[in-house]
Amino acid sequence: MGDRLTQLQDAVDQLATQFVASINYINQHHSLETLGPRDQIVVIPKQEADQQEVDPHPEDVFRAAQIELARDLITKEQQIELLISILPGLDNSEQDQERNIRELEEELKVAEAQRQEAIKEREEALAKLDTVIRSIRRP
């Protein structure tokens, strides 16, 4: 899980992979057609089927797989669009960002100074408490 841009880039790459996978599936598992009246579909014995280039799936399985592949493609595309629209800082220009960074830097300095001050105050309070306790312990 990287930043948004990397997620987007990965999603685009996945889309490309899905393209290839879809075509590959259709190429391997489509049904066989006769091109002319004298053609015949040769039924290949089961054990040899693995070595064949085309391994026809039954009509309904093939259709369902096609629909699933298509649906996945659409989902991926919508995912990509969503990722695009939530890219960070779309409405910030470079100048905005620089100004922002500078302001934050100043604020950080102030906050850090305040923190140090608070620590000092805490130590003073501690010292005060310490003296009080000591004076009580030794009447």
Next chain:
Amino acid sequence: MDEEHQQTASTWPQPPSFWKDFTPDSVSRFEDLQKETAERLGVQDPSTIRLENLPRELRNLQPPPEPEDGAWRVFSDTYRLQNELPQLDDGQIRRLFPNSEERDQDGKHFDRATILKRLAKSLLLNFLELTGLLATNPEAAHEKITDIRDLFINFHHLINEYRPHQARESLISMMQSQLDRTRAETNGIRDAKDKAERVLEGLSSLTIQDQAHDTSLEKDDRYGPDGEAWAMLME
């Protein structure tokens, strides 16, 4: 012979011979020299200074100057000092979006998002066309595949162009969270301190009352447990 054999057998090349020059003694001598020269020349940062006429044994401690033409080769790959994003036009890829000067008015990036979305839609459409072509006229599919390739490369190019922007954006959010953390810590410290002071004040008024009641032995007993409570508070 034996040495040669060892060299060919190791996975990585031998370290360069000058690694033995980096003894703690030489390193500190080199740093002293750097500091001296920096003071003489009135330069703030000694590490930016290049020393001339170094003694032989210190010469390797100074990193070589940057390559003049801005390029160098490591493991037969060329690297450049300026790590620029290659332009699409160089790679014979059609550019499918307007120039950066013509889009993203006022430095905002809405146009980029629109272009990216358009490219994503085009990808789907082109894929649909490709499947259609493959079914009817596979020979013509090659052109469509080039189209899809160009679309993908364009997409990646736009994404990579956006990376510096995103890097700054992450920096901003990191600074913001750092700021929030620091402030929360300060507040926490102040709260604890205030609490301690309130307790102290409460006790001081108690002391006056007790002094009115007097007897020091009783007082000691009374403050025994309180003292423990303070000690706990301090922790």
